Amino acid sequence: MKCVVEYPKDHPFPIQNLPYGSFYTAGDASSQRCGVAIGDYILDLQALSYTSHFSPTLDRDVFAVQPSLNAFMGLEKQTWLDFRTHLQQLLSQPSPLTLDATVAAADVEAGIAQRKHIGRRLFVDRLAQDTVLCLPCRIGDYTDFYSSLEHAYNCGVLIRGKENALQPNWRHLPVAYHGRASSIVPSGTPIHRPVGQILDKPGDTQPVIAPCRRLDFELEVGFRLSPAEAADRVFGAVLLNDWSARDIQTWEYVPLGPFLSKNFATTISPWIVPVHALEQFTCPGYDHQPPLLPYLQDGTNTNFDIPLTVALRPWESDEALDSGFAVISHSSLRHTYYTVRQMIAHHSTTGCPLNPGDLLGTGTLSAPGTEGYGSLLEMSHMGRRPFSVQSTVGEVQRTFLNDGDTVKMSGKATASNGEYAIGFGECVGTILPAVPM
Incomplete structure (x- = not known):
C-alpha cells in the first residue's frame, strides 16, 4: 500500500x-x-x-x-x-x-x-x-494483572528469597488488582509525587505521613475491551506506566493489596493500536506447568513479540534535548505468562461484566536478564544498589525516581519484510514535587 x-x-x-x-x-x-x-x-x-x-x-x-x-x-x-x-x-x-x-x-x-x-x-x-x-476513550474500569514470570520471580526473590519467590497460586491463575480508572492520564501529563503513610527507617513500627521516597515506574501494555468472547472483543493496545509508590505499598498492602501506592496516577499512550495490526507479530506463549485448569486453557497459546524500551531523562539533563534520555531497559510484550485471552477468561469467571473502554494492564513486563528489568524495584534491588544513568552532564546515580525525572516508554516492531514498522508511539511522564499537605 x-x-x-x-x-x-x-x-x-x-x-x-x-x-x-x-x-x-x-x-x-x-x-x-x-x-x-x-x-x-x-x-x-x-x-x-x-x-x-x-x-x-x-x-x-x-x-x-x-x-x-x-x-x-x-x-x-x-x-x-x-x-x-x-x-x-x-x-x-x-x-x-x-x-x-x-x-x-x-x-x-x-x-x-x-x-x-x-x-x-x-x-x-x-x-x-x-x-x-x-484519553482515547472513557475508562469505566481498570484492572492490572501481574502476569510476567520474570518480574514476579525477580520481586519474589527480593522479598521472600529464591525458595519462595512465587506465591503458591501464581502458576495457577492470573493475579490482579482492581485499579483506579479516574487516575489514568494521557502521555505527557506531569505526575505529582504521592504522599502517604510510610515507615521512616528500617525497624520502625510507627508510620509517618510523608512524600513517597521510593517512586517507581512499571513497564506494561494495556488492552482495551468490549464485552463478549475474549478473542473477538479485544479492541487494541496501549503502552501503560503503572506508577508505584514502593514505600507506601510496603506498609499498606497487607492484607488487601495496593491502594494509595497505585491510585495516584497511571499513564497511557494516547493511540490505541488495533489488535489486528499486532497479529503479524504473534509468537509462542509460555508452557504452563503445572497445567492450568480447563477454563484457562488457551488453544492458540500465543503472545505478541513487540519490543519495548524504557528511557529515563534525569532532572540533571537539559530537558530541551531529546538526547537527554538514556535507555535503561529492553523488554517485550511476549513476556506474559498468561495470554490476554486467559486474563479475560479469569476476570469474568465470577460473572464480572466488561464494558467498552475497560482497560486491562498486563502487569510489569520484565525480560530475562539484567537488561530487561521493567521496574526500578528490580534494577536497584529494592533500593539497595544504586545504578548509573547517563545524563547530559555525565553519569548520575539512581535507585528510584527523583523530582524532575522523566520516564519515556516506547514500543515498536518491524515487519518481516523490513518495509514498515508498527509502533505505539510514546508513553511519557515527568515527576513533580509532592503537593504540600
Missing part, C-alpha cells in the same frame, strides 16, 4: 497500523473528536463522517457526535475490520484525499446541521502545538 501521506519506513504509524485516538485543536476542548494517526498527521474521523468518503456501512454518528471511541469499541469485530479496510483503501494511492483536503460543500452528506463544518481540514498536524491528545 502506497499512502497519500509520506513517512519514513521506520515510522511507528504507517498505513499498516492506523491507531485510533481522540484529540482537539486550537485550545478548544469542546471540539474533542476521534481520529486515526497516519504518519505525522491525524485523519479527522469527525470531519470525514460529514463527507461521501465515509464508510457506507458504518453509522456516521459513531464519529460525528462522539468525542471518544467508546461507541466504536462497542461494535462487532467484523465492523472494526471493515472500517479499517475502508480507511486503508481511502488512504492508498490513487486516493480522492490529499493533505490539504477539506470538507467540501458538494461532499456533505450528513445533513444540513453539519454544513458549519464545510472547509474544515480532513488532515490535522499531529505534532502542531495546538493539537492536544486526550
